[in-house]
Structures are given as structure tokens and as C-alpha cells.
Amino acid sequence: MQSFHKVTSIVTPLDKVNVDTDQIIPKQFLKLVQKSGFGKFLFFNWRYDENENKKSEFILNDSKYDDSHILVTGDNFGCGSSREHAVWALLDYGFSVIIAPSFADIFFSNCFKNGILPISLDQKMVEKLQQESDPVEIDLEKQTVKTSSEEIFFEIDPYQKKILLEGLDDIAQTFQYEDKISEFEQRSKIPSVL
Amino acid sequence: MNIVEKILARASGKSSVSPDDVIFANVDKVMIHDVSGPGVIKVFDKLKKQGISVDKLWDPTKVWVAEDHFVPSAEKVSAENIVKLSNFTKQYGIEKHFKYGMGQYGICHTLSHEEAMVMPGDVYVGGDSHTNTTGALGAFACGLGHTDVAYVLLNGKIWFKIPETMYFKINGKLPDHVMAKDLILKIIGDIGTDGGAYRTMQFGGSGIDEMSVESRLTMCNMTTEAGAKNGIVESDQKVVDYLTSRGATNVNLVKGDDDAEYSQIFEYEASEMEPIIAKPFSPENICIVREAPNVELDKSYIGSCTGAKYEDLEAVARILKGRTVKIRTEILPAAISIYKRAMENGLLKIFLDAGVTVGPPTCGACCGAHMGVLAKDEICISTTNRNFPGRMGHVESQTYLASPQVAAASAVTGKITDPRDLI
Known part of the structure; x- marks a missing residue:
């Protein structure tokens, strides 16, 4: 997993609430288990028409946003199916930060396993950011979102911050302590089943 | 403590837990299927590349595998995923693999109760968002992403933040032709698709006592659509009979304490319900x-x-x-x-x-x-x-x-x- 420190880019405003993982990556792509390349299927039904031509009205098809790494969207982003492909698709497409008033639980958790920083900000702030046309700087170390006019602090769990900064997912993180874990297992009194 | 707190306290070796505590819980059962399985295999491949050993699972007897999303295979990619899954279970010595065309198989959440794979009081996780279903047996059941499932397969543990519990007290009995599905759609309509976000939705009251185990499974299944961490019903004799008739032995009832606390209590009169879409x-x-x-x-x-x-x-x-x-x-x-x-x-x-x-x-x-x-x-x-x-x-x-x-x-x-x- 790539470590995450700082990102500066313009934001892509996606003004929708309850964006579910079926919309982020439709089911027909779940069968694919190649290492990468899910980005081209991101928001597939919104990006392409039946003949797989780009729909000009969808924001991701506006070349202005081609280099954007920050998606700013509505409440309950990532609801529905637990498919981790949704996070893989966003990351592969180029998004490393997602800002929304709230996130669905499994999706939120999946972000940290793959190096995406999900940031919850209040509704007003999110709406303001969606209007921002200048580049925005996200600094994970300082926990700030900096626009041309202000700097906003965001909350993040210290452990989740650490794994993003170090680029270690939970598994890699745990295996750093393999010796200690084995030692603990030997002594542990916690029964696995009661 | 309420039932979820009791289960998670037991699983983490603590005498008590409260909402927002972060715990490391021992998992009793884990499930993967033909979408999350290949996803987990992908995570394993990535770990191998990083030099992490993935030669052994924590406990293959606690892992079970369903083939459900893309079976019987309609085209070659799905067919290849089934082969991949079969190789995986063979390599890691997982015996509970329900294969289509070889006797019992079906939708993973259905197998969890039909095959009595999960017991009251268990911590059960699965690579699918509707894992919540099985909470109807009195287990803590929730879905995880592929990386988290891979982690559980290797370590047998996972961290949770103890969720707050929303308690839905259902009074009375559903009228004829009104089903559990109608009731849960009503509840989702009332609280919204994020109304249960990172919270437990617990169902109880005389309306739930009246309900069959299968109706309770419908209730818990749809908690996912309200964004809930899990859905749960305290187990009773109906659950014991249900599981025993499916081959389980020593089924223990698990209930919350009398002074259990809930973050919110909602009340519904079952007799007033109508069919809903x-x-x-x-x-x-x-x-x-x-x-x-x-x-x-x-x-x-x-x-x-x-x-x-x-x-x-x-x-x-x-x-x-x-x-x-x-x-x-x-x-x-x-x-x-x-x-x-x-x-x-x-x-x-x-x-x-x-x-x-x-x-x-x-x-x-x-x-x-x-x-x-x-x-x-x-x-x-x-x-x-x-x-x-x-x-x-x-x-x-x-x-x-x-x-x-x-x-x-x-x-x-x-x-x-x-x-x-x-x-």
C-alpha cells in the first residue's frame, strides 16, 4: 500500500447523497480479480451510455477534472455492498482523498486498507468545498484541508492516521509484531470459544 | 450490558465493554464466497509479494465457503473463480466448502442458518454486507471488506468499536398477509438508509417472540440497508429448536442483562402494519x-x-x-x-x-x-x-x-x- 502524506489538486464535486457501491462499481466487474485497472469501470453507468460512449454531462468526463485526486461528495458515501472493488476503482482512477459529511461503515474501513483518506466534514464545509475551483491541499500530518481562503482541521483516528502515513495496512502492521504475537499466543489465557 | 456488548466482551476477554470502546475480538466463524474469496486471494497474493507468509490460516475448521453469486457459472470468468476458490480451500484444508452440484449449497447467508454454521453468542464475520442476517440467531454477525477478511483468516481476530444499540421493540402480532419484510421496510423507511450507521439494530418485544426464526432472519438481513453494523435478536427456545433440528448440539441461549442500555428505543405496533413496498x-x-x-x-x-x-x-x-x-x-x-x-x-x-x-x-x-x-x-x-x-x-x-x-x-x-x- 502506498503511504499518504499530502495531496494538492482541484476537487471533483459529486453532488449526490447515498452513493452506493453498485454505482461506484457495477456488479459485472466484480468477477475480475486482476491486480489493477478497476479505475476504468469507476461509476461506469454514470460515465458511459449503452454503447460505452462517454456521457458528456457526467462530471468525471469533464477533462478539467482529469488530474483531480480529491472527490467531494454527499452523505453516506459507499453504502450497500461490501465489495472492496469500490475502493480499488476509486484509487486506480486517481482519487486518494474522499470528502463527505458521512460514510458507510464497511466502505470507510476499506479505504484505510488501501491508502485512501476519507475525511468527514460538516455539510456546510462540504458544500463550500464543492464550489472551490482553485487547488486544495490536504495535509494528513497536520490534519488540514487548505483552500485559497482558509484552512480547516479534520478529525482522524490516530491509528488510522498512522497506517496511512506509513502505508501499512492492518495486516502488514500486525506482521511487524509477529514475534511478540507468537509469544503472547503462547501465554494467552483468552479462550477463543466459551 | 446488552447482548452485543456481552458477546464482544466475552470475545475480547474483557469483563465489560461500553459503546465506543475499541476491542480486539476473537472470531468464531468466518465466511467467504465466490466474490469475496477471489478478492481475498488477491490480498494474499499482495501480502506474499511483501514477503509476508500466508502459508497457513489461523484455523481452517472455523472457515467456511459458499458458492452463490455467479453460480452455476454462466461464462468463463465465473468458472475460473470457482476453480480458484476450490484450489484455495484445498490448499488451506478448508473442509466446509459448499459446492454447487455436490449436494447442499446455496446463498451464503442462508447456509449460515440452514447448516447451523453459527451459534448464539458467536462472533461471525463474512466477506459480504448481508452477513448481518445471521444475527437473528443471537450472534454478533457483520460484513467486512476483503482485506479485513484476509486479516481474520490469518489471525482469527479483528478490531471493533463497540457499537451503540438501537432497540426496536415490536409489540403484538403481524396481521395475516403482513410479513417481516413489510415491517423491516417500514423501519428502514422511517430511519433511512443511513439511520443505523455504525450501530446495532436489535429487535425484541412480543412481536419478535411471536415471529419464527426465519422471519427474524429477514429483519436482520435488511439492517444492512439501514447501514447498520449488525442486526441482532436475543436467542430463545425457537432458535435452539431451529438449530438442533439442523444438527447443532449444545446450543446455549445468550441474552443481554436486565439493566442493558440502549442509545435509542423505537416502538412499533405489529398489528397496525400493512404490506409495504x-x-x-x-x-x-x-x-x-x-x-x-x-x-x-x-x-x-x-x-x-x-x-x-x-x-x-x-x-x-x-x-x-x-x-x-x-x-x-x-x-x-x-x-x-x-x-x-x-x-x-x-x-x-x-x-x-x-x-x-x-x-x-x-x-x-x-x-x-x-x-x-x-x-x-x-x-x-x-x-x-x-x-x-x-x-x-x-x-x-x-x-x-x-x-x-x-x-x-x-x-x-x-x-x-x-x-x-x-x-
Whole structure:
């Protein structure tokens, strides 16, 4: 997993609430288990028409946003199916930060396993950011979102911050302590089943 | 402590826990299927590249595998995933692999109860969002992403933040022709698709005591659609009998303490409930069936972990007996064991006489995979759990979520129909 420190880019405003993982990556792509390349299927039904031509009205098809790494969207982003492909698709497409008033639980958790920083900000702030046309700087170390006019602090769990900064997912993180874990297992009194 | 707190305290070796505590819990059972399995294999490959050993699972006897989303394979990619999954279970010595074409198999969440894979008090995680279903047995059951499942497979543990619990007290008894699906759609309509976000939805009260185990499974299954971490019902003698009749031994009841605390309490009078549907394109977009839009349906789909358990099929048979369907109707029993009982008890004959196509157990068109997916502009009434755009096929198709009885009554008339108006 790539470590995450700082990102500066313009934001892509996606003004929708309850964006579910079926919309982020439709089911027909779940069968694919190649290492990468899910980005081209991101928001597939919104990006392409039946003949797989780009729909000009969808924001991701506006070349202005081609280099954007920050998606700013509505409440309950990532609801529905637990498919981790949704996070893989966003990351592969180029998004490393997602800002929304709230996130669905499994999706939120999946972000940290793959190096995406999900940031919850209040509704007003999110709406303001969606209007921002200048580049925005996200600094994970300082926990700030900096626009041309202000700097906003965001909350993040210290452990989740650490794994993003170090680029270690939970598994890699745990295996750093393999010796200690084995030692603990030997002594542990916690029964696995009661 | 309430039941969830008690289960998670036990699993983390603590004497007590409260909401927002972060704990590291021992997992009792973990499930993967033909979508999350290949996803986990991908994570394993990545770990191997980083030099992390993935030679052994924490405990292969606690892992079980379902083939459900894309089986029987319709094309070669799905077929290859099944081969991959089979190689995986062989390599790691996982014996509980329910393979299609080899006796019992079916939708993972259905197998969790049909095969008594999960016991009251267990911490059970699965690589699928509807893992919540199995909380109806009195277990802490929740879905995880692929990386988290891979972590559990290797370590047997996972961290949780103790969720707050929303308690839904259901009083009385549901009227005839009103099912658990109607009640849970009503609740989702009231609290919204994020109304349960990172919280437990616990169901209790005389209305739940009255309910069969399978109806409770429907309730917990749909907590996912409210964004809940998990759904749960305290186990009772019905659960013990249910699991014992499916081969389980030593089933223990697990209940919360008398002074258990809940973050919110909601009350519903079951006797006042009516058949309900969720209109496109969200499970929270509900209306009473008698006030439903007057649309010409193209299809009725009776399937999935939500709406194709034995009790669901029985309810459908009561409606379809002696009648014929007016629109394309499919019934896909959720597991072979259910299929077999439906055959033994004459349900299949009723379905076939009514003109229905009966398919094999599979998630099928519920997730838009295969077995009757929808074309552009097609309108379907379905016993499944989600109706997001494109969920069951073309992005411009429409799905109305309904109870098995409403889906059957609507199959007979071709319009969205309250079963009480049919009889």
C-alpha cells in the first residue's frame, strides 16, 4: 500500500447523497480479480451510455477534472455492498482523498486498507468545498484541508492516521509484531470459544 | 450490558465493554464466497509479494465457503473463480466448502442458518454486507471488506468499536398477509438508509417472540440497508429448536442483562402494519402497497437470502395455489435443502402449475449477475433487499422491493397487489 502524506489538486464535486457501491462499481466487474485497472469501470453507468460512449454531462468526463485526486461528495458515501472493488476503482482512477459529511461503515474501513483518506466534514464545509475551483491541499500530518481562503482541521483516528502515513495496512502492521504475537499466543489465557 | 456488548466482551476477554470502546475480538466463524474469496486471494497474493507468509490460516475448521453469486457459472470468468476458490480451500484444508452440484449449497447467508454454521453468542464475520442476517440467531454477525477478511483468516481476530444499540421493540402480532419484510421496510423507511450507521439494530418485544426464526432472519438481513453494523435478536427456545433440528448440539441461549442500555428505543405496533413496498431506487423509498403506483409489471422475482427461505416459499405457495401468473415469474430457493423441502411438500408442483420458472439456488438476478436480469425499462417486483439503479440488470430497469406474498400476489395480477385484495 502506498503511504499518504499530502495531496494538492482541484476537487471533483459529486453532488449526490447515498452513493452506493453498485454505482461506484457495477456488479459485472466484480468477477475480475486482476491486480489493477478497476479505475476504468469507476461509476461506469454514470460515465458511459449503452454503447460505452462517454456521457458528456457526467462530471468525471469533464477533462478539467482529469488530474483531480480529491472527490467531494454527499452523505453516506459507499453504502450497500461490501465489495472492496469500490475502493480499488476509486484509487486506480486517481482519487486518494474522499470528502463527505458521512460514510458507510464497511466502505470507510476499506479505504484505510488501501491508502485512501476519507475525511468527514460538516455539510456546510462540504458544500463550500464543492464550489472551490482553485487547488486544495490536504495535509494528513497536520490534519488540514487548505483552500485559497482558509484552512480547516479534520478529525482522524490516530491509528488510522498512522497506517496511512506509513502505508501499512492492518495486516502488514500486525506482521511487524509477529514475534511478540507468537509469544503472547503462547501465554494467552483468552479462550477463543466459551 | 446488552447482548452485543456481552458477546464482544466475552470475545475480547474483557469483563465489560461500553459503546465506543475499541476491542480486539476473537472470531468464531468466518465466511467467504465466490466474490469475496477471489478478492481475498488477491490480498494474499499482495501480502506474499511483501514477503509476508500466508502459508497457513489461523484455523481452517472455523472457515467456511459458499458458492452463490455467479453460480452455476454462466461464462468463463465465473468458472475460473470457482476453480480458484476450490484450489484455495484445498490448499488451506478448508473442509466446509459448499459446492454447487455436490449436494447442499446455496446463498451464503442462508447456509449460515440452514447448516447451523453459527451459534448464539458467536462472533461471525463474512466477506459480504448481508452477513448481518445471521444475527437473528443471537450472534454478533457483520460484513467486512476483503482485506479485513484476509486479516481474520490469518489471525482469527479483528478490531471493533463497540457499537451503540438501537432497540426496536415490536409489540403484538403481524396481521395475516403482513410479513417481516413489510415491517423491516417500514423501519428502514422511517430511519433511512443511513439511520443505523455504525450501530446495532436489535429487535425484541412480543412481536419478535411471536415471529419464527426465519422471519427474524429477514429483519436482520435488511439492517444492512439501514447501514447498520449488525442486526441482532436475543436467542430463545425457537432458535435452539431451529438449530438442533439442523444438527447443532449444545446450543446455549445468550441474552443481554436486565439493566442493558440502549442509545435509542423505537416502538412499533405489529398489528397496525400493512404490506409495504420500496419503490425505485432506494430501500427507504417506501409506500403502502394499496397506495402503490399503478405500473404494469414485467416480472416477479422471488429469490435471495432475504426472500427465498422455506417459510417465504410456503407463503408464496399459499398465494399461487390454484392460480396462474400473468407476468414472468421466477422462484430461486435460497439453498438446496430448501429446494428439497419444497419438492417433498408439494410446493414445486404448485409453482410449476402456476407457470413459474423454478431455478437453482444462487444470488442470481438479485445482484444483477445472471438468471433473469432486467432489460432497459423493465419493471420488476422482487423479494430481494436492494433496488439501487442497475442492481438487478440494466441501469434503467426498475425494482420494487416487496415481501414474498406481495411479489406472488403481484405475479398473479401483473400489478403491485396487496395479497389481502386477492383473496
